[in-house]
Amino acid sequence: MKIINVTPENVQEETFFCIKDIKNLGFDSKRKWFEKRYKEGINLRILKNEDNKMIGFIEFIPASKAWRPINAGNFMFIHCMYIYSKKDRSRGYGKMLINEAEKEAKKHKMAGLCIMTSKGSWMANKTIFEKHGFTEIGKKGRFELLSKKWDKNVSNPKLIDWTKQQYKYKGWHLLYADQCPWHEKSVFNLLNTAMDYDVDIKVTKINTAQEAKNGPSGFGVFGLLHNGKLLEDHYISATRFRNILKKELQN
Incomplete structure (x- = not known):
């Protein structure tokens, strides 16, 4: 087994694991995002x-x-972790x-x-982290916050209450960031679907970690809202939209 440290220099060859097609628009968006974050200390290991x-x-x-x-x-915060095959997860x-x-x-x-x-x-289950010394220290909605610390004198991490931001979003809103390479395709599909229903939806790209931290979604980097209500916190298909x-137009 070997672990590859992905960098801006080798990303075209190594890819991002979750998206491998370097010709995909989502790959290019993630690559540009990754290059900026690399200067901020991001690590991607395959x-x-x-x-x-x-x-x-x-x-x-x-x-x-x-960006959470x-x-x-x-x-150090873990954005994503994934083992592809179920047979490899033990x-x-x-x-x-x-x-x-x-x-x-x-x-x-x-x-x-x-x-x-x-x-x-869309997100890792807490079980594997609890097996390796992490403790649940916070919970909100479907999300748990887990921590493993070796400096006992430091305060525990805390969740920021994303629901406080939701009332600001009147009408239809779609927020997304390039932290996930599959957002590009989802946003395109959702915009086309909105046009089919003559729905005016405002799209906002999340460009900084601070915007993601203070956004209206627990996932941080994606949010679909209607009149102050969060409808989805991760990317969805056109069929789901x-x-x-x-449902919303009937109400």
Whole structure:
């Protein structure tokens, strides 16, 4: 097994794991986003086997620069972690990736690691982190905040209440960031669907970590809202959006 450190220099060759087609518009958007964040301390590691096949990946960044609604001081924050195949999820590969984040955090004399987790799609489940020394220290809606700290004198990370921002969004709003390379396709599909229903939807790109931290969504980098209500906090298909439109337009 080997772990590849993805950098702006080798990203075209190594890809981002979650998107491999370098000709995809989403890949290019993520690449530009990644290059800017690289200067802020972002790390992306891909785990490969002896046949050079990609097994999983982890993306982490100093918590002050994290694109999630958290206030975590001198911690390292894990944006994403994923082991692709179910048969590989009980072989210690997740621990190998977590160890990469821990080594980097200790190298920079940070107080610990933290991550937001959730059941279902789009985010890692908390189980693997609890197995490796993380403790749940916060919860809101479907999201949990977990931490593993080695400096016991440092305060625990905290969630920022994203619901306080939602009332500002009158009408239809779609917010997204290039932290996830699949947002580009989703936004295109949602805009076309909105036109089919003669719905005027305002699209806002989230351009900074601070905007993501203080946004209206628990996921931080995506939000679909209607009249102050958060309808989705992760990217969705055109079919899912049609169903949402039908329901909302009936009310």
